Amino acid sequence: MSAALPIAPRALYEEVAELLRQRIFRRELEPGSWIDELKLAEEYGISRTPLREALKVLAAEGLVTMKVRRGAYVTEVSDKDLSDVYHLLSLLESDAAAVVAERADPGQLAELEGLHAELEAAARPGQVDRDQFFAVNERFHMKLLALADNRWRDQMVADLRKVMKLNRHNSLLKSGRIEESLAEHRALMAALKARDAQRAARQMRLHFDNGLEAAA
Known part of the structure; x- marks a missing residue:
């Protein structure tokens, strides 16, 4: 029997990739900024090899751009x-919304309703919790995708959402956008509960159309 292949190096660069990913999302590493590999390697107490492997992962996701003879940005x-x-x-x-409208069982729709209730709570007039709304909004979308049960679509959406997070002007930061987004979620939930696949798909498209307009 051949010896098992070591897994520590892979686990290390994946861990480093996640650390850098979160720093990018928090804007600690700003869009367009040069990534100082030597400084980061020293900060994390690692060699530059796993760091460079981590940067390759982020480049494949679109979060990092590798420039010839200039490094990573x-x-x-x-x-x-x-x-x-x-x-x-x-x-x-x-x-995915159309699939869920057609196929989700009552328990699965109840899960989405629970997340929608959290959105409503985070957007109470005069008590808007923007960070909580951001977080629950993403959980709602991820849950809907999970219920639609297509792992290839899930992977594509996950990668696209990472790139979307690089936008300096997140659509939910626009004044009044949270209230608009919540209304769109209400309409989507109504379509899902009515088992109206076409209306659910239409409401989701409208949700993204309005989101793009607010983010531009």
């Missing part, structure tokens, strides 16, 4: 990039 999202990402997310998630 946090990706800057252009208006066209943002439009393209929203367009694809609209196609993929509207299809």
